[in-house]
Amino acid sequence: MEYYIIFGPPGAGKGTQSSLLVEKFKFRHVSTGQLLRDEIKRGSEIGVIAKGLIESGQYVSDSIVLQMVKDLINSAGPSVKGFIFDGFPRTICQAESFDKMLREERGEEINGVLSLEVDDEIIVSRIRKRAEVEGRKDDSSLNTVLDRISTYHEKTEPLKEYYIRRGKFFAIDGGVTVNEIFNNICKVMESIGNE
DSSP states (O other): OEEEEEEOSTTSSHHHHHHHHHHHHOOEEEEHHHHHHHHHHHTOHHHHHHHHHHHTTOOOOHHHHHHHHHHHHHTOOTTOOEEEEESOOOSHHHHHHHHHHIIIIISOOOOEEEEEEOOHHHHHHHHHHHHHHHOOGGGTOHHHHHHHHHHIIIIITHHHHHHHHTTOEEEEETTSOHHHHHHHHHHHHHHHHTO
16 A cells, blocks of 8 residues: 655645646555544534634644544555645644554555755745635635645644655745646656656
8 A cells, every 4th residue: 555645835736736746656545634524524522623623724633534534444445555745734733643544554664755945935826726616614714724835834834744754855946837837747657756
C-alpha cells in the first residue's frame, strides 16, 4: 500500500489535485474535511462537535480525526492501491500518531508529502471565491478565513520540518496553473517510486 499526503494551507488546491491524482494513480482520496462535513450533515455526535470548532476557525481533536482515518484504512479492500490524504495530518502529534499506527499495525510508512506552497493573499482570494461557488459557510467569513490561515501557519507548518528530517517532504509551487501543479506532483511521485 502507498501513502501520500498532499499538504498546504486551506484553499491551496489540495482537493483539486487529489482528484486528479486519484484518477491517474487509482488511489483513494481521503479528505478529513469532507469526512467531517459528512458527519456534520448527518448530525452525529462527532458532527455537532466538529461544526462548532470549524465555524470558529479551529481544528477538530486529534483523537477524532485519527480514529476516522484508521477506520478508513482498515476497511479498504484489495482493489485500493494507496491513499492520498488531503488535509491530514495537521499537527506533529497527528503525524507521529499516524506514523506509529502505520508502522505498528501495518508495517508500512508514508511514501511522500507533497506540499503546495502558496502565498496568503492568493489563499484568501481562492477561499472567498470557493465560498461563493460552493456556498460553504465555513469559507464565507473573512475573519474565519484569516483565523484558519493563521492556525495553519502556527500549528501545521511545523510539520514541514518533521517530514524534511524524514526525507519525505517535497515542495511544489501551488501558485501556478492546475495542470502545471499536477505535472510537477506526478514527477515527484514517479521519482519516489523509482527510488
